[in-house]
Amino acid sequence: MQNFFDVLVRYETELWAMVDDRLAAAGAVSLAKLEALRVVDRHTGRCRVHEVSVDLSITVGAASKLVDRIARAGLVRREPNPQDRRSALVVLTPAGADALAFAAEVATRALGDHLDLPGVDVAALTDGLAVLRARLAAETSPEAEA
Template sequence: MTDLDQVFTDLVRFQIDLWNGVDADLREAADTSLASIESLRVIAARDVCRVNDIADDLRITVGGASKIADRLERAGLVERRANPVDRRSSLVALTREGRATLDRAAPVYEAALARRLGDRLDGATLDHLARALRLLRTEPTREDSE
């Protein structure tokens, strides 16, 4: 029988190590953070999005997403404008500098993931891990489905 506590510990510790390693590579080689890149990727995927979209995609609070958007705006990586549909919210879009930051970071990000995941697991194992993680993220728990 699999020790679920050990699975949890291994998963969380690996996620922390993975995040910290990719973040360190991005800071050193692309002068940006993984938190910024993850947020910019969410915005780029939607072209224009709400702070709530960032929060939902990154699984963080709206307050946390708002702080990230504020930091990105101060850095000139995104711009905010009024949401014509909902005056209580604003829309966030990449600036040219935001797009350039994503472009500059992409090879560093990809190499960091390859080194920490792709080079350590064979293709079949990596595919199995990807399927298992996707299932865990998308399948409701018993409590969610009741």
């Protein structure tokens, strides 16, 4: 089991670096910024920092710093949240939508080039990892500890 863990973690790290390098070479946003933009886009172009945190499995503090970076780059803007005055909405800008589209294309091409191997069923691997991730979430949820 430890070997599975070692291989999985190293693969994720190396895959992230490869995609991030391809994005940099193409002049696109970093993979971290792309992932944040994808979260905002999945939430119909506007969400709270909390959604970025949950969707990326990072702390709220880390998500806030990431949102600050993409806001400084003009890719999103913060707006008052009409439903909750204590929080702001993160809204995708036109420049952010363009950066997202370009970077997503570059990342998809990089992943496609890498994962296009005979005998490798990427859909089955994805499904298997989704099952493991759901199991881990169930085991670590506050309800599971009660």
